Amino acid sequence: MAAVRLSERLTVIASMVRKGASVADIGTDHAYLPVALLSEKRISHAIAMDVRKGPLSHAETDVRQAGLSDSIECRLSDGFDALSAGEADTAVIAGMGGILITDILRRGEKIVRTLDELILEPQSEPDRVRRCLSDLGFLIDCERMVREENKFYPVIHCVNGEKLSDEERTSDRFFRAAAEEEWLYGPCLLARRDPVLYDCLKKQEKVYTELEKKLASCAEKQVLSPGTEARRKEISETLQCIGCALQRYTGGNAADDSRTEVM
Numbered sequence: 001m002a003a004v005r006l007s008e009r010l011t012v013i014a015s016m017v018r019k020g021a022s023v024a025d026i027g028t029d030h031a032y033l034p035v036a037l038l039s040e041k042r043i044s045h046a047i048a049m050d051v052r053k054g055p056l057s058h059a060e061t062d063v064r065q066a067g068l069s070d071s072i073e074c075r076l077s078d079g080f081d082a083l084s085a086g087e088a089d090t091a092v093i094a095g096m097g098g099i100l101i102t103d104i105l106r107r108g109e110k111i112v113r114t115l116d117e118l119i120l121e122p123q124s125e126p127d128r129v130r131r132c133l134s135d136l137g138f139l140i141d142c143e144r145m146v147r148e149e150n151k152f153y154p155v156i157h158c159v160n161g162e163k164l165s166d167e168e169r170t171s172d173r174f175f176r177a178a179a180e181e182e183w184l185y186g187p188c189l190l191a192r193r194d195p196v197l198y199d200c201l202k203k204q205e206k207v208y209t210e211l212e213k214k215l216a217s218c219a220e221k222q223v224l225s226p227g228t229e230a231r232r233k234e235i236s237e238t239l240q241c242i243g244c245a246l247q248r249y250t251g252g253n254a255a256d257d258s259r260t261e262v263m
Helices: 008-016 032-039 053-065 098-107 126-135 180-185 187-191 195-220 226-247
Strands: 022-026 045-050 072-076 090-096 117-122 138-148 151-160
Touching: 008 032, 008 090, 008 117, 008 138, 008 151, 022 032, 032 045, 032 053, 032 072, 045 053, 053 072, 090 098, 098 117, 098 126, 117 126, 126 138, 126 151, 126 180, 138 187, 138 195, 151 195, 180 187, 180 226, 195 226
Parallel strands: 022 045, 022 090, 045 072, 090 117
Antiparallel strands: 117 151, 138 151
């Protein structure tokens, strides 16, 4: 089997995995990530898990062709259901919506709390994921925004705060969301004034501004339904958050990049 070439999104995820970790890849699809990590001898062991039999069959084939059957175990599993405590210290959940990722984390909370680190790539509603991580006691120490095929994906690395000392937990290594725009766009990304996030914000600002104009035109013609009026308010609030986020890019010093090192 030829060497696995990861997409930019998966390359960023791979870069956040701690060297020597044992990894549970939830929703592994073709097992590209664990195969690449094991091929480069970056991790010790992996469990490739998927809820669907078809993708898991492809994963088993790819693992076998890579000659990694002794190091990567493929399991049919709905989230963390087929994972036992102590079998992995790192979990990756990528390529899913934020609601699904949050559901997987909450349903698997007993196992999640035994892990050292999580690497998550929500493709929608990342604020839900960040709030869930906070509820579970995980602390964000790194985020990257990736642009792939003109779409934007946040990649979040966090560690289990329950396994840290009080001094470590309160250190400035970690980024904590407070304002609404930080939950939505990531306290780490905003502190670093991430350039890809800036492009994402400007794109969203343009889209929502156009929507706001269209709804304002409907209001002038008195053709707004109650549902549309609620949508208009939602858009206005989103634009306000985008504006607050963009203000972070004007003036001041970006956070020291050393705070975002994972490896």
